[in-house]
Amino acid sequence: MAETPSTTYPSPLRLAVIALTCSLSGFLSGLDQTILASAIPKITNDFHTLNGIAWWTSSYLRLFFGRCNTLFPVKYVYITANAFFALGSIICAAAPNSIALIAGRAVAGIGVAGIMSGNVLIIAASAPLERRASLTGMMFAFLGAASVVGPFVGGALTDRASWRWCFGINVPISGVIILSTAFFVHTPRDPGLKQMKLLEKLKEFDIPGTTLLTASFFCLIFALQLGGSTTWKNGRVIALFVLFGVLFVSFLAWQMISKRGIEPAMGNYNVWLTSIYAGCISGGMFIPITYMPVWFQAVRGASAFRSGIMITPLIVSFVVMSIISGVSTELIGYYNPAMIIGAILSAIGSGLLTTLKPQTSHASWIGFQALYGLGAGAGVPPPMLVIQTVLKEQDVPMGVAIVSLSQMLWSSIVVAIAQPIFETKLRSNVIYVLPGFDLEKLSNIGARDLAKFYPPDQLAKIITAYSDAVLKVLFITSALSCLAFPCALSVRWKSMKKEKISQACHDSPCTTNSKDE
Template structure:
C-alpha cells in the first residue's frame, strides 16, 4: 500500500476516533440547556447511560463482524448508524426521544472505537504500531479535553442541537476517506464459509445490557435480580460458544495467558480510573468549592499525562518487554490513587493534579502495552474479536466501578448525615444544583460529601492494587518475539490451507 494511501487512511481513522470519543463528553456541558428546554430532569443520567449501554455492548459484536465481512463495510455501517443517531438527537423534542436516539448513536460509536484500532492492527507493522499507538491515544485524550469546552461554546454561540449535528460533515469526510483508501485483505478462495453465531450474539448483547443496567444503580430493588440474570446469560454464553463452529466470542482466547491477563487488567484499571474520574468533578465542585468549569478542568492533568505517557510507552515497547512497561504504569496508578483516599476540603489543588497525573501516566503506559501485545500475538483471523473484547473489558470495568462507587458514596453520605442529626433522605443531586447554579452546601453536607468521595477513592485504590497484581501474572518477553512466533505459526498453516 502506498504511503499516500496510508496517510489518508490514518487521517480518516484519527477523525473517526475523535468523533466517537468526543461524543461521550461533549454532551455534558450542554445537558443543562437541553434539560431546560426539553424537561425531564428525572431522566438526566439516562442520556449518558443509554449511550454507554449501547456503545459498550456492541463493541465485541463489531469486532466479530469485521472478521467475518471485512473492516470496510462494517466501518461504513457503524459510521452510518452513528451519523443517523446524531441527526435524530438534534431533532429530539422530548427527553425520552433524546435517550432513544442517544442509544442509536451509541450503537454506531460502539463500532467506530474498536474498528479504528483493528484497522491499525491490520495496516501497520509492530514497529509502526508502537510509534502510532501513542498518537491515537493522544487523539482520544485531546477529544476528551476538547469535548466539554466545545459543548459549552456551541451552546453559548449557537444552539444545543449543533452538539450532535457537528458530527455530520467530519463523519462523512472520514467515511469517504476510509471507504476509498482502505482495501480489505482478500480471503482465500478455498477458505471455509463462516457463519454468524446468532445465539452467541444475542446472549452477549443481552447479558452485557443486563450487567450494565444493574451496575448503574446497585441500590435499586431490581439491580440484584438483573445482575443474577446477566450472570446466568454469560454462563449460557460460555456453554454455547464452546460448541459453536464460529463463535462470536471465542472462549479459546481466554485460554491464552496474555489475553486473559490483559482482560483482567482492563477490568480493574478501567474500574480504578474511569470510575474514580467520574467523581473528581463532584469532589472539586462540592468539596473544594470550585466552579463548574474548574471542576471539569480538574481532569486535564490525568488526560494530558495519559497522552504523553502513551507516546513514550509505546516507543519503549520496541526495546523493553511489554510486561515491564505495563508494570511501571500500574505502579504509577497505585501511587497516584493511594493519597486520593485521604482527600478532604483542605487538600491542596496542585497536589490533587499531581495525583491524577500519576493515574493518567499509569494508564498511558499500561493500556497500549497490553493492546499491542495482544494484537501481536493473536492470529489474524481473531484480531478484530480480540481487540474489541479487550476494549469491552475496560468499558465493563468502568461501569462496574461507577456502580460500586456510587453505592459507596450514597451509603457514606447517608451515614454521616444521620450521625449529624440531619435528614438522611437528602440526595446527592440536592448537594449541588445540577443545572449549574451557585454551590449551596453547608459545612456539614460538605464534610459528608468529602467523606463519601474519600470512600470512593478507596475503591479505586483497591482496584488499582489488584490490577498491579494481575499485571505481574503476565508472561515475560518482547512483543517482537510474540509477533515473530505468530508469523511462523501462520506460515506453517498456510500450505495446509492451500492443499485443501
C-alpha cells in the same frame, strides 16, 4: 491484513485524504468519550436527577463489529458505523429526558465500536506495510489529542451554548467522514465472500451467541444500577441478576453446542491475567474522569468549563505517559515493567485522591491527578502487547477481542456500581449533618451552583457531604489498581524482540479477517 502481489494502493493524494478521514474519525470518537465529563453536572440540573450519570456513560457499550468486517466489505461497515454514531448523537442532542439520552448513547456506542476497528482495517487496506506504522501513529495521535481537548470543548459548549452541542457537533463532522469514505476509500473484498448468501453470513456472524452475551451484560449492569438506586432486595433486581446468570450460562452452552469455543486463547493463563489487569486499569480510570468534575463543580464551585481545565493534569499525564510507555516497552523489549509501574502509580495516585478535602490546596489536587494519570497511562497500552507476544499469530485476534471485551465490561460495571455508592453515601451524609433535610430536594437540584439553592448555614455542610460521597467512589479506583498489581507480577516475561511481534502486528493489524479464517 495480508498483502498480495496484485494489491493496488491509492495514489499519495488519495492516501492522504484517507488517512485524514480515519484520523478525523478517531478524533471524533475520542472526543465523544471525554467531552461529556464537564457537562454531566449541568445535565443533572436540566433533567433534575442524579440517577442517570452511570447510564449516560455505561450505556456506551461497544458491541461486536469484528465479525461484520470479516463478512461484509469494510468500507460499507465503516460507513454504517459512522451513520449509527451520527444518529445516536442526534438522539442525544434532542433528548427531552434522561431515558432518551441513554438510548442515544447506546446507539452512538454501536457506531463507535465499528469506527475504532474500521479505522485500522482501512489504513491496512490503503497503504503498504512500511507505511502503515506512521499512518496508524497519526491516527492515534489524533485520538490522544481528543482526550486532552474533550473536557475543554465540553465545558465551553456547556457554559456558552448548551450541553446538547456536545452531541450536535458530531453530526456535520460525521457527514464529512461518510462522504469522504464513500468517494475515496476502496477496500479489497475476499472473492469467496461474494459467493456467500446472506443466510450463510448471518450464520457465521453467530447472532444467537452475540445476542445472549449482550443481553446478559445488559441485565447485569441494569441490576447493579437499579439495586443501588432502590434496594438490593427489590424483586426486579433479583430477577435481573438471575436472568443474567441464565443468559450467560446459555451463552457458554451455545458456544459448546455450536463449537464456537474461544480456545486456545482462553486456555492461556496470561490472557486471563491480562484481561483482569486491563479491566482494572481501564475501568478504574472511568471513575475519576466521571466524578472529579462533579467534585470540582459541587465542592470547589467551578464552572463546567473550569472543571474541564481542572482535570487536565490527569488527562495530559495519561496521554504523555502512554507515549512513553510504548516507546520504552519497544526499547526494553518487555511489557512487564510498564504494567508493574502502571499499577503502582495508579494505586498511589488514586489513594491520594481519596484524601482530598474541600480546602485541599491546588498543588495537591493537581499533583494527585497527575500521579494517577501517569500510572493509568503506563498501564493501558501493554495488555495488547502481551496478547501479541504470548499467543500464536492465529490466536491473537481472539485474544485481543477478549481483552477489549474485559475493558468494556469492567468499565461499564464499575461506573454502574459507582453511581449507587455515590447516591447512597451522599444521602447518608446529608441526613447526618442536616437531620430532617428533604432528600427529594437534594436529588432534584443536581450537583452544580449549590450556593444558589442552599442558605449559608446549610451550604458548608452540603459541600462536605458531596466531597465525602465523591471520594468514597474513588476508593473503587484505588482497589482496582491494587488488584492489578499481582496480575502484572504474574504475567509471563517474554521478549517481544525475539518474537518480532511488532512486525507481526503490522502484517495483520490485530483483527480478524476472512483470509485468516
